[in-house]
Amino acid sequence: MGQYCHSCGGPLADPNLKRPSDQFCRYCADSHGNLYPEERVQVGIAQWLMTWQPGITEREARERAAHYMRAMPAWAEK
Numbered sequence: 001m002g003q004y005c006h007s008c009g010g011p012l013a014d015p016n017l018k019r020p021s022d023q024f025c026r027y028c029a030d031s032h033g034n035l036y037p038e039e040r041v042q043v044g045i046a047q048w049l050m051t052w053q054p055g056i057t058e059r060e061a062r063e064r065a066a067h068y069m070r071a072m073p074a075w076a077e078k
């Protein structure tokens, strides 16, 4: 573990995503390594999904993001 963000699965080896935390990327945690609220992370993942899935609606993207997050260690127990 430690190579992928525990919240969104993004690769932490990417210097653009790296954060002081070794568990979360810069999109999921602040500069102190504190995880952002679930709503914020979900919106971020939904927007990311829409960038590579043309035609998907924002609502569909949100639902898929929620589903995706349930497979992530940071959100799995919710």
Ligand SMILES: [Zn+2]
Binding pocket: 005, 006, 007, 008, 009, 010, 024, 025, 026, 027, 028, 029
């Ligand atoms: Zn992340």
